[in-house]
Amino acid sequence: MNIHEYQAKEILRRFGVPVPRGHLAVTPEEAGAIARELGGACVVKAQIHAGGRGKAGGIKLAANPQAAEAKAAELLGNKLVTYQTGPQGRIVRRLLVEEGLDIERELYLGVVLDRSASRPSLIASSEGGVEIEEVARKNPEKISRESIDPAVGWLPFQGRRLAYRLGARHEQVAAVVALVQGLVRAFVELDCSLAEINPLVTTRDGKFVALDAKMNFDNNALYRQPEVLSLRDLDEEDPREIEASRFGLSYISLEGNIGCLVNGAGLAMATMDIIKLHGGEPANFLDVGGGATREKVTEAFKILLSDQRVRGVLVNIFGGIMRCDIIAQGIVEAAREIDIRVPMVVRLQGTNVELGKRILGESGLAIIPAETMAEAAEKIVKAVQGKMQNAN
Amino acid sequence: MAILVNKNTRVLTQGITGATGQFHTRACKEYGTRMVAGVTPGKGGTSFEGIPIFNTVWDAVAAMKIDSSVIYVPPSFAADAIMEAVDGGIELAVCITEGVPINDMVRVKRYLEGKKSRLLGPNCPGVITPGECKMGIMPGHIHRAGHIGVVSRSGTLTYEAVDQLTGLGLGQSTCVGIGGDPVYGLGFVDVLKLFNEDPETHAVVMIGEIGGSAEEEAAVWIKANMKKPVVGFVAGQTAPAGKRMGHAGAIISGGKGTAQEKMAALKAAGVRMAPSPAEIGATMKQVLESAR
Numbered sequence: 230m231n232i233h234e235y236q237a238k239e240i241l242r243r244f245g246v247p248v249p250r251g252h253l254a255v256t257p258e259e260a261g262a263i264a265r266e267l268g269g270a271c272v273v274k275a276q277i278h279a280g281g282r283g284k285a286g287g288i289k290l291a292a293n294p295q296a297a298e299a300k301a302a303e304l305l306g307n308k309l310v311t312y313q314t315g316p317q318g319r320i321v322r323r324l325l326v327e328e329g330l331d332i333e334r335e336l337y338l339g340v341v342l343d344r345s346a347s348r349p350s351l352i353a354s355s356e357g358g359v360e361i362e363e364v365a366r367k368n369p370e371k372i373s374r375e376s377i378d379p380a381v382g383w384l385p386f387q388g389r390r391l392a393y394r395l396g397a398r399h400e401q402v403a404a405v406v407a408l409v410q411g412l413v414r415a416f417v418e419l420d421c422s423l424a425e426i427n428p429l430v431t432t433r434d435g436k437f438v439a440l441d442a443k444m445n446f447d448n449n450a451l452y453r454q455p456e457v458l459s460l461r462d463l464d465e466e467d468p469r470e471i472e473a474s475r476f477g478l479s480y481i482s483l484e485g486n487i488g489c490l491v492n493g494a495g496l497a498m499a500t501m502d503i504i505k506l507h508g509g510e511p512a513n514f515l516d517v518g519g520g521a522t523r524e525k526v527t528e529a530f531k532i533l534l535s536d537q538r539v540r541g542v543l544v545n546i547f548g549g550i551m552r553c554d555i556i557a558q559g560i561v562e563a564a565r566e567i568d569i570r571v572p573m574v575v576r577l578q579g580t581n582v583e584l585g586k587r588i589l590g591e592s593g594l595a596i597i598p599a600e601t602m603a604e605a606a607e608k609i610v611k612a613v614q615g616k617m618q619n620a621n
Numbered sequence: 622m623a624i625l626v627n628k629n630t631r632v633l634t635q636g637i638t639g640a641t642g643q644f645h646t647r648a649c650k651e652y653g654t655r656m657v658a659g660v661t662p663g664k665g666g667t668s669f670e671g672i673p674i675f676n677t678v679w680d681a682v683a684a685m686k687i688d689s690s691v692i693y694v695p696p697s698f699a700a701d702a703i704m705e706a707v708d709g710g711i712e713l714a715v716c717i718t719e720g721v722p723i724n725d726m727v728r729v730k731r732y733l734e735g736k737k738s739r740l741l742g743p744n745c746p747g748v749i750t751p752g753e754c755k756m757g758i759m760p761g762h763i764h765r766a767g768h769i770g771v772v773s774r775s776g777t778l779t780y781e782a783v784d785q786l787t788g789l790g791l792g793q794s795t796c797v798g799i800g801g802d803p804v805y806g807l808g809f810v811d812v813l814k815l816f817n818e819d820p821e822t823h824a825v826v827m828i829g830e831i832g833g834s835a836e837e838e839a840a841v842w843i844k845a846n847m848k849k850p851v852v853g854f855v856a857g858q859t860a861p862a863g864k865r866m867g868h869a870g871a872i873i874s875g876g877k878g879t880a881q882e883k884m885a886a887l888k889a890a891g892v893r894m895a896p897s898p899a900e901i902g903a904t905m906k907q908v909l910e911s912a913r
Binding site (some may be wrong): 313342344345347348349360361362378379380417420422447448449450452453479481483491492493494495496497498499500501502503504505506511514516547548549550578579580601602603606 | 644696697720721722723724725726727728730731746758759760762763773774775776777778779780781784801803804828830831833834835838854856857858859860861863864865866867868869870871875876877880896897898899900
């Protein structure tokens with residue numbers, strides 16, 4: 230789960246990380262009022278769950294409250310297209326209005342899970358404000374890493390070592406140690422999967438401040454982080470993905486026109502791959518999971534068919550615990566409830582496959598059966614392309 | 622022979638009285654696995670299908686000989702259950718549970734350091750040595766005893782590959798699911814090492830997916846050490862960046878962990894990549910025939 234910059238900064242402030250003074254605004258008037266409170270000059274920052282806001286015009290400087298109000302009016306309610314949003318962009322609904330800082334240097338600080346080491350790792354760089362992956366590629370010598378041992382936690386000497394590497398002066402070291410400690414504590418205590426300050430800036434008056442902040446959270450741990458869960462912004466998520474998560478389905482929207490319904494994440498990815506190999510484009514990733522019921526299968530169909538781009542559906546089920554007859558009943562029920570007007574190829578394999586095939590055969594539904602994954606992919610691609618030619 | 626489990630393996634179920642635990646304990650017992658004990662706190666002294674239940678792993682291992690444990694307890698208690706198994710001296714703990722918090726697994730991995738226990742999973746289908754021992758949730762009937770080792774991050778895609786192998790007359794020595802989470806027990810390299818040393822295993826199918834760098838690390842090891850042919854597949858060639866594809870570990874982040882990178886690394890290490898997920902079995906057959 231992701232949260233907004235202003236929410237991440239509120240969290241970091243609580244953990245002792247210095248952040249600029251500022252507040253959330255949802256109207257131009259509020260933005261103007263906050264600017265007045267801040268003393269006039271300020272920065273107006275669009276709050277969306279995507280990076281690249283600066284280059285896309287989502288961060289604006291305002292010299293006085295009137296300008297802040299005008300800039301806010303320009304941003305609010307409008308689409309912001311960054312390299313991370315895709316061409317459809319995101320509607321800006323919230324703004325962070327913040328004091329401007331007199332910046333000396335831009336640094337990078339982030340905590341991520343180091344999968345190879347099976348523990349979190351703190352990454353710091355004397356080059357900030359750009360993507361850390363780019364720095365790692367071009368100037369790996371500018372990056373420092375500190376591994377976090379879960380048995381003892383973050384250690385003060387690691388903070389000191391890092392502070393000196395980042396070029397902190399003696400009188401600044403204590404502040405940097407406290408800042409880094411706060412970031413690490415937030416990561417561990419709130420079950421983050423990423424806690425990033427980019428850039429961490431030094432100001433002309435010698436302070437270290439988090440100019441931007443990004444936090445992602447481990448979905449598996451949300452059950453014990455009610456406060457984090459309350460920060461979820463459904464406006465930032467795909468409505469079909471929200472609907473799917475309500476039913477315990479795992480759904481991701483893609484760009485193509487062949488809807489997929491599969492059990493198991495690996496098989497679902499492989500099904501997308503084989504559609505592509507046969508010249509088609511998958512419209513989604515959809516894993517109905519191991520314990521899918523008829524209701525779940527019906528909901529899954531509703532969600533994937535609600536995508537207007539879908540011109541055909543491929544069902545690929547390898548029944549292990551999941552029985553093929555349950556899937557077949559789900560398909561029949563879904564077809565009764567919703568009008569399925571696109572070609573559908575069904576490939577069933579595994580437990581109770583014969584019973585499943587019989588249920589589909591006797592249903593009278595216009596289902597194209599397939600024995601193997603390859604045959605299924607070939608048939609759905611052909612059906613969809615044939616249909617599109619007929620339409621032309 | 623085979624690896625990790627065989628017909629002599631004596632298995633404990635942790636979380637034996639839950640719906641999942643009951644269903645799969647029964648299925649594994651029917652398959653012929655020696656299901657000798659169960660643990661559910663508060664249910665000690667009772668039994669399930671003739672299998673005695675204990676309150677703690679400590680009680681179970683004190684009462685009888687146990688080699689391995691399969692864990693079905695809910696996500697919030699799974700890490701504790703794994704560590705309880707390790708503390709009880711269990712040789713192999715297999716955690717089926719999906720949805721274990723990553724921080725919990727970070728602590729489990731630290732706890733495992735210096736211990737002799739091995740862990741498979743979490744979020745995995747388990748391990749099966751066909752005809753001898755099934756420890757997990759995979760459908761037993763698609764497997765057949767033979768000489769192909771299978772190691773995979775996936776569940777159903779592994780069944781698909783196994784089904785292809787069996788259909789072509791290629792039986793399996795042992796099939797190992799290492800799980801779809803970012804922090805987990807035995808990895809590709811650990812399992813490949815075991816297959817490399819197992820005389821019953823003649824070749825290996827390795828199935829990866831997007832996210833992390835486990836496939837790249839395996840490629841380095843394979844190039845330097847693997848004596849047997851390996852056929853590979855990596856799922857998620859069409860997956861978008863930044864989106865978690867069902868598995869907690871299946872995410873391309875910061876441009877890293879793409880299927881293309883992983884396939885290139887494996888290919889460079891001499892792994893024969895299956896051109897499509899429907900041709901994993903056929904690719905293995907070709908490799909074996911050309912080796913003859």
